[in-house]
Structures are given as C-alpha cells and as structure tokens.
Amino acid sequence: MNLNYEQVIVMGSGSLASNCILHLLQINIPIPITIYETNITNISTLESLAASNGIKYINVPKEEIFLDLAEIKKNTLIFVIGCYYIIPSGVIENRCLSIINYHNSLLPKHPGRNAEAWVIFEQEKTTGITWHYVDEKIDAGEIIIQREIPLDDSFTSLSLLKFQNRLALDTFKVIINDLLAGTISSYSQNKELRGRLHLSNEIPNNGLLDLTWSIQKIKAFLRAMDYGALRRMGQPKVIINRVKYTWNKTVFLNQGKNRDELTVNEDENYLLISKDGETVKLIGLRQEMGESGNGKNL
Amino acid sequence: MEKIYEFLNELHPEYDFISNEGVIEDGVLDSFDIISLVTMIEEEYDVIFDALDIVPENFNSVESIANVIRKNGGTI
Numbered sequence A: 001m002n003l004n005y006e007q008v009i010v011m012g013s014g015s016l017a018s019n020c021i022l023h024l025l026q027i028n029i030p031i032p033i034t035i036y037e038t039n040i041t042n043i044s045t046l047e048s049l050a051a052s053n054g055i056k057y058i059n060v061p062k063e064e065i066f067l068d069l070a071e072i073k074k075n076t077l078i079f080v081i082g083c084y085y086i087i088p089s090g091v092i093e094n095r096c097l098s099i100i101n102y103h104n105s106l107l108p109k110h111p112g113r114n115a116e117a118w119v120i121f122e123q124e125k126t127t128g129i130t131w132h133y134v135d136e137k138i139d140a141g142e143i144i145i146q147r148e149i150p151l152d153d154s155f156t157s158l159s160l161l162k163f164q165n166r167l168a169l170d171t172f173k174v175i176i177n178d179l180l181a182g183t184i185s186s187y188s189q190n191k192e193l194r195g196r197l198h199l200s201n202e203i204p205n206n207g208l209l210d211l212t213w214s215i216q217k218i219k220a221f222l223r224a225m226d227y228g229a230l231r232r233m234g235q236p237k238v239i240i241n242r243v244k245y246t247w248n249k250t251v252f253l254n255q256g257k258n259r260d261e262l263t264v265n266e267d268e269n270y271l272l273i274s275k276d277g278e279t280v281k282l283i284g285l286r287q288e289m290g291e292s293g294n295g296k297n298l
Numbered sequence B: 001m002e003k004i005y006e007f008l009n010e011l012h013p014e015y016d017f018i019s020n021e022g023v024i025e026d027g028v029l030d031s032f033d034i035i036s037l038v039t040m041i042e043e044e045y046d047v048i049f050d051a052l053d054i055v056p057e058n059f060n061s062v063e064s065i066a067n068v069i070r071k072n073g074g075t076i
Helices: A015-026 A046-053 A062-070 A114-120 A157-181 A215-224 B002-011 B031-045 B062-071
Strands: A009-011 A033-039 A057-060 A077-080 A097-103 A126-133 A143-150 A238-240 A243-248 A251-254 A260-264 A270-275 A276-283
Touching: A015 A033, A015 A046, A015 A077, A015 A157, A015 B031, A033 A046, A097 A157, A114 A157, A114 A215, A126 A157, A157 A251, A157 B031, A215 A251, A215 A270, A215 A276, A238 B062, A251 A260, A251 B031, B002 B031, B002 B062, B031 B062
Parallel strands: A009 A033, A009 A077, A033 A057, A077 A097
Antiparallel strands: A097 A126, A126 A143, A238 A243, A251 A276, A260 A270, A270 A276
C-alpha cells in the first residue's frame, strides 16, 4: 500500500467512528491510528476498542485537542466522525493535515446538526450522506463522495440515522484506499444550493405538534421527533385547551375520518387526531411536568 | 428471554447469541445497537429506561439485559 500519510487520526464518537476504525484495522494500514474521543456518552465504546487493539486513545478538552492538531508536523489524515466541535482556523491552516468530515445529508442541503430530523420534518423526497473535506465554513468543504437515499414515510430519525451509518461505512470502504494514497479527487459544493445551517438547539417547530397541520405534516413531525431511546430532541408536545401535554406512544392508523376531528379520551388518556382519511393516536397523554408541576394524566 | 434473543437477532442475524456471551466485550453490539435495542425493549415491555442504566455493561449478555429490563419495571 502506497501511503501519502504518516498517521491517521479519528476524532469524534459513536458507532460509525468505531466501525471505520475497525475497518482500518481489518485492512492493516501500516501507520499508527490515534483516537480523539469527543461528545462522550454513557455508551461510548471507543475507549474499549482502542484498549483491545493497542490504539492510542485521547480524551481531553477540545482546546487541548485543537492545540495538539495545530502543532502536528507529520502528514496526517484526520477523520471527523460524530464530532460536534467547530474546527478552528489554526487547525485547518496546518498544511500537514487533510481533514475529512462525515455529514449525514446530501450537502449542500441541510448543513449543521440533526439533519436526519430536518429532512423528515420538511418532507424531503431524498437525503443521503456526504464525506467531504473540512474548510473554514461548517459542512461547506469540497465533496469527496456522496450517496443518495430515497425517503419514504417509514423513516423515523432513529431509523434514518441507522441507515445512514451503514451507508456511510460502506462508502468509507470504497474511498479509504484512494484517500490514504492521496489520489482521490473532490469537487466544490454549489454555494447557491446551500441550505440553512441547523443549530444544535433547534428542534422542528420547537417540539410542538401543531393540530392545524395536514395529517402528512403531523406524521412527518412525529417521525422527525422519534429518536427512540436516543431521545435527542426530547418529547414532542401538544397544546389542547391551553394546556401542554406529552405522551408515551404514537400509533399511525391508515383509516379515519375525512373531516378534521379531535377526540380526547380522558378515561384511557389518549388523543385521536383524524384528518384526510387517516388517524394518529397519541397514547398515555399526560399534562407536561413543569407547566403545572403535577404531570398528571388527563 | 425469547423476545430479547429475537431483538438481538434482528440487529445481528449473523451472530449466535445463544452460544456466546460478552456481546459488548466481543464488539458485537456498538453504541447504536444499544440504542436500537433499548428502543425495541421500551416498545415491547412498555417501560422507559433510566438514562443511567443505558451503559454497555448492562447489555453484555442476555441475562444482564433481562436484569436491566426488570430494574426498569418490565416483566420478563
């Protein structure tokens, strides 16, 4: 293997970072790998992966990571995967570094955080994944490779993230040899098509279900908010008679009344939203904690 | 227990969860698998896991998964 680099760094966290490192180990790259773990959660597995494979593992504040990276004097290939840090110019300007970021949308659409939720909420027909070089703007560097995903109304944010992670790993395997050899080409993003940058604190409609939406929009909102046990955006809420409610479970029913109808069942604590011949059932409806302080059922 | 095996097989059909333990130590389940598994369990057993219980060691074997479901109010 003819390599253009003397070391590889993976900065980030999560299962995609972990699986990309496993692939680097499987293809026996003859240069050292270092992990800088960021955004550590209770379920991080990078440290144990590093320990069991003799990989250097570093977990320090981001300021220290960036100082380290800015001072590197060896040709280094850096993968930024599942990392929420904005990389400062001192690192980007280091000519020894080639920095590649994974982003889970078809850039230039949906730069920033939680792209999976925004594509579902905005009822896009397609999304995808992008591996791209990092430059001074967020998610705006030259594109190395993209893959498209047709979207249907079965995707939730969690299932889309999972699908994207698999596709991203497959694509990583396609490009890794050319990346290491320094023979891969890239192309600029079309700046005119750049979407609005999604910030980390932004949630579709501030997490509030709007009962005036069409049934399709309501379903898109609920699927966008559904991160399963990841609970990234918290629980969605709905306001009925000026009281804010949340619920435990959502069920989509493919039948319902054509006229708009809202049924609140106080005995069984559920809400039925019927529109356009379809119904959404919100089960386990309860007054939101903090609004009145009691969090009681309907 | 059968349901737990069913969920694990759905995540990794290529792995023999009956004969092997230590699915975290062996690198079979990654962090995303754990989230997916908790999501399936919460749906099936009608429980909400305490965030502090969503740690790799609680998902290292079928027995430890069953224990954490019980701890969070589920009936196996």
